[in-house]
Amino acid sequence: AQSVTQLDSQVPVFEEAPVELRCNYSSSVSVYLFWYVQYPNQGLQLLLKYLSGSTLVESINGFEAEFNKSQTSFHLRKPSVHISDTAEYFCAVTRDSSYKLIFGSGTRLLVRP
Amino acid sequence: NAGVTQTPKFQVLKTGQSMTLQCAQDMNHNSMYWYRQDPGMGLRLIYYSASEGTTDKGEVPNGYNVSRLNKREFSLRLESAAPSQTSVYFCASGGTGTAAGSPQHFGDGTRLSIL
Numbered sequence: 335a336q337s338v339t340q341l342d343s344q345v346p347v348f349e350e351a352p353v354e355l356r357c358n359y360s361s362s363v364s365v366y367l368f369w370y371v372q373y374p375n376q377g378l379q380l381l382l383k384y385l386s387g388s389t390l391v392e393s394i395n396g397f398e399a400e401f402n403k404s405q406t407s408f409h410l411r412k413p414s415v416h417i418s419d420t421a422e423y424f425c426a427v428t429r430d431s432s433y434k435l436i437f438g439s440g441t442r443l444l445v446r447p
Numbered sequence: 448n449a450g451v452t453q454t455p456k457f458q459v460l461k462t463g464q465s466m467t468l469q470c471a472q473d474m475n476h477n478s479m480y481w482y483r484q485d486p487g488m489g490l491r492l493i494y495y496s497a498s499e500g501t502t503d504k505g506e507v508p509n510g511y512n513v514s515r516l517n518k519r520e521f522s523l524r525l526e527s528a529a530p531s532q533t534s535v536y537f538c539a540s541g542g543t544g545t546a547a548g549s550p551q552h553f554g555d556g557t558r559l560s561i562l
Contacts, residue, residue, distance in 0.1 A: 343487065368550060374507065377451070377537055377553035378490075424489060432476050433497050434505065435551060437489035 336361045338427050342439035348446050349417055355410040355441045357399075357425030366407040368426040368435070369399055384408065393420075416428060420445045449473050453538050453554035460528045460561050466558050469522040470538030478541035479521035480551065481513060483534040487494070492536065496521055523531075528561045 347353045359365060359441045366385050370378040375442040382393040399410045408425060425438040454469045472479065477498045482490040482505075492505030494513040495504060502513050512524045521540075525532060535558050539551040 338489075340489075375555075377555045378539075378551070380550040383550060410546075433480075433495055434492060435480075435490075437491075439487055439489040 335364070335394050336344070336427055336429065337438045338425050338436055338438035340425055340441050343439070343444075344442045344444060346444045346446060347415055350414050352413050353411065353415050353443065354355050355421075355425075355443065357408045357410065357424050357438060359406050359425070359427045360410065361406075361427060361429060365427050365429050367399075367401060368428075369393075369408070369410050370424045370437075372422045372424065374421075381410075381423070410432060415445050417441070417445050418447060419443060451538055451540055451552050451554035453536075453557050455557060456555065457558045458560070460525075460559065462528060462530060462561060464528050465524065465526050466528065466537075467525075468536055468559075470522065470554060471518070471520045472538075472540040472551060472552070473519065474540060475518070476540035476552075477517065477518070480539040481506065481511075481521070481523045481540070482537045482539065483532075484537060484556070485534050493536075494524065530561045533559060533561045 337360045355418045368444045369381040372378045373431045384401045392398045397412045422440045422442045424440045426435045451472045457534050466510040470546040490508050496502045497516040499518045514522045535556045538554045541551045
């Protein structure tokens, strides 16, 4: 069975500092990986995804994530965060031929001035 | 573009009451989903519909029923609400064709409290 682990429930960081949100998954088959962001009182929005090819994927607002098959990880990074990045971030996994997304428990990123 | 629309946005029920949460999407997606979100537990799949006319149980289906009314609409019904069903409910729709690798698009949620 697949599962997703986000070890950090909350990550406080100062504005303009770098941040890494950790995500590990378990699966015996090839997977597709996603990061979603949820701003207060809103639904989830896709931030970036890994399907195949280059292991480093980027979003339009400066986030990037690297697929590491040997470590079964898909950590999310940003070199310099903004106050507006304060939100909850969810890592999710699915596999070929499956309609189901498996979500991690989420990491709340709190950016302080 | 509306995307995925959920109604109502907020609801308070008494234990034992019933209600239906509505969801509609305008992206011509085949697959639709209902999740519940509880603190510290991420999103858990209640039911999904891979295509019009089909529905399947997810991780936490007990106490819920669903109806895929047509390609656009997918409703979630609580027949006899219980306090344990207090949660935020999200509807999502996926891509056309095979859903694998296609991102899901989410509504803004329904905040449901059962007293």
